[in-house]
Amino acid sequence: DLDAVWDAGQEFAIGGRAVRALSLPNRFLHACYHAALGDWPLRLGSLRDVAEMLRVVDGNPEPVRRTAASWGAEAVVAAAVADTVRLLGIKVPGELAHWAVGYVPCRRDESWLGLHTTPDKTFAAQAVATLRVLPWRDKPAYLRALVFPDASYTAARHRSPLSRFTYALREVRKGSPTGSR
Known part of the structure; x- marks a missing residue:
């Protein structure tokens, strides 16, 4: 609150x-x-x-x-x-x-x-964990911001949306308690 x-x-x-x-x-x-x-x-x-x-x-x-x-x-x-x-x-x-x-x-x-x-903590794993505790009314906006971040934010970080997505998957697996290490 x-x-x-x-x-x-x-x-x-x-x-x-x-x-x-x-x-x-x-x-x-x-x-x-x-x-x-x-x-x-x-x-x-x-x-x-x-x-x-x-x-x-x-x-x-x-x-x-x-x-x-x-x-x-x-x-x-x-x-x-x-x-x-x-x-x-x-x-x-x-x-x-x-x-x-x-x-x-x-x-x-x-x-x-x-x-x-x-x-080996990762922002991606933290972001996914955050989704679990957000109120339902806030989840769509949060997911949208994760999946479709502002172009100025991603411009220097990833070649394409697909490369950003695969990077995020790797990071979530790396940072999750049950993920591959």
Whole structure:
């Protein structure tokens, strides 16, 4: 729900102008998404962001846990926090970190996290996985954009629509948990 992302935003001033930022729980979830699903191997800078914000949100973890649950992002938050604790060697400071370190994702969430946390991750496999979770009303537009992307986007990448399609098939197979390696 994109509107809910900005519902409880916080205002601050830059150069005398009011700017709206995401709320603290939403900023923390953004940092967790970036840390857990961004680059592989994990970037220490992204983990640092999680660690810095964890110091603040761990004192009142319920808004973060509630938002993560409503977004279906518990596995993302748990992975980001647990990786931060493990890789940066920080002490498990509070309730949210303790929860994250002990969190066991369901098989589906583990599979989806796996699409982002392997050296051979592919955008094609991630795009197909995204299709599974989109609301039905959004699937046609998403599929159309995948199958018929803007010409300026594909011009320098593939010789023809057929070469783009065969490339996508190879990438999906390479990046899927059950694909050929």
